[in-house]
Amino acid sequence: MLLQLDFSSEIPIYLQIRNQIVIGIAEGQLKPGDKLPTIRALAQEAGINMMTVNKAYALLKQEGHIIADRRSGAAVSGIPLEGGLDxxxxxxxxxxxxxxxxxxxxxxxxxxxxxxxxxxxxxxx
Amino acid sequence: MLLQLDFSSEIPIYLQIRNQIVIGIAEGQLKPGDKLPTIRALAQEAGINMMTVNKAYALLKQEGHIIADRRSGAAVSGIPLEGGLDxxxxxxxxxxxxxxxxxxxxxxxxxxxxxxxxxxxxxxx
DNA sequence: CTTTTTGTATTATTTATTATAATACAAAAT
DNA sequence: ATTTTGTATTATAATAAATAATACAAAAAG
Incomplete structure (x- = not known):
């Protein structure tokens, strides 16, 4: 699960991160319980700011795609969502x-x- | 073909205009040859700036969805596009x-x- | 022919969003 | 006790969107 960021894209970086993780979960490269890289590690690896990654993780958490306890890092939720597309x-x-x-x-x-x-x-x- | 603009949406106004016209053409409310409202008329009706509408029309023209001669106004193209989704x-x-x-x-x-x-x-x- | 209307273009300003930066905190693992 | 974690705050810079005020050339309308 490595991210491909396009810095010249019109899609904000935090959304690119969020979108690729959503696709990764849906297509099975990321499975329930799988740990995501830490915010700091991902930021450093991608050469971007920590808060940009944090924004992506906060969005994924809010949407129910990942769980993020303080400490223990973030992991794929595994709790099935319902209700279909909004x-x-x-x-x-x-x-x-x-x-x-x-x-x-x-x-x-x-x-x-x-x-x-x-x-x-x-x-x- | 009346537009529904949402000023609190995260989608830029010029894109909302462009998108609704694309949908209108695809779903048949707008047919080939149909004239679109003038940039100025649409801007006034919607209570927005002329250049915002112009941006939408320029995009639609560039994409081949409408034709816009100087004078005679803008109209739905009718020339079928090809190549599928990019x-x-x-x-x-x-x-x-x-x-x-x-x-x-x-x-x-x-x-x-x-x-x-x-x-x-x-x-x- | 004169006037009006049209899409198009330019420049400036304001506002909102995005990204970066520098810290800080509490909880949990080491 | 130290390090690592997600989270939070505040500030600043960079970018994008929208408005504003004009202007121009082409074509329609009178």
């Missing part, structure tokens, strides 16, 4: 589907792409 | 699929939601 996420999906449609992608292509992402476990892309 | 968009989709999975949504639910968005033409949600 309204913001659905609207983002709606936008992406619209963009796919306008880009010439057919419905079955889109569904296959979603399926490939959803079922992806372990194997690389 | 890498950034695919990564955004991958993230959303991950979030859906972690939120407890099953694959078939996700595919049905995508299908509903994709096939949506005219009818309200």
């Amino acid at each position: 309204e913001k996420e659905k609207e983002a999906l709606r936008l992406l589907v619209s963009q796919a449609k306008l880009s010439g992608m057919k419905l079955n292509e889109l569904l296959e792409l979603c399926t490939a992402y959803y079922e992806n476990e372990e194997e690389e892309r | 890498e950034k968009e695919k990564e955004a989709l991958r993230l959303l699929v991950s979030q859906a999975k972690l939120s407890g949504m099953k694959l078939n639910e996700l595919l049905e939601l995508c299908t509903a968005y994709y096939e949506n033409e005219e009818e309200e949600r």
Whole structure:
């Protein structure tokens, strides 16, 4: 589970960290109970500020994806979430589907792409 | 085609405008050749600055969604695009699929939601 | 032909967000 | 007792977004 940060991206660094960890959990590279690197270690490794990593971890904790006791570090939660996508996420999906449609992608292509992402476990892309 | 702007959203206003027009085109409320409101009219109606609307229109033009001659105003392009989603968009989709999975949504639910968005033409949600 | 309207462009300023920096604290492991 | 941990605070710098005030050329309207 190594992070690939793009400092010229328009996506804030703390969000890139958060997003890659979410994807890592969903795709199985990170399993329930797995420990995450410490905030300081990750910051140093990535050459960024501690508080930037902290912001990502705080968000992941708030979302229920990780548990972070003071001391013992942060670990993947393992407690299954429920309720499906929230309204913001659905609207983002709606936008992406619209963009796919306008880009010439057919419905079955889109569904296959979603399926490939959803079922992806372990194997690389 | 009236816009719903959320000034407390974390999504920039110019992007909200761009996104809603993209969705409008994809879902058929806006059809090829349809004229968009003028930059000034839309800015006044929405109570925002002209340059904010201009930024949205410039983006839509650059993406090929609208045509904007100097004078005659802006109109929906109608020229079909090709090539499918780009890498950034695919990564955004991958993230959303991950979030859906972690939120407890099953694959078939996700595919049905995508299908509903994709096939949506005219009818309200 | 004159006036108005259009998208486009420029420059400056304000505001909000992001990232960095320097510390500090309490809890737990070593 | 010391170190390491997540967490918290405060300040500052850097970047992005929005507003504001104009201006221009092209085309439509009169």
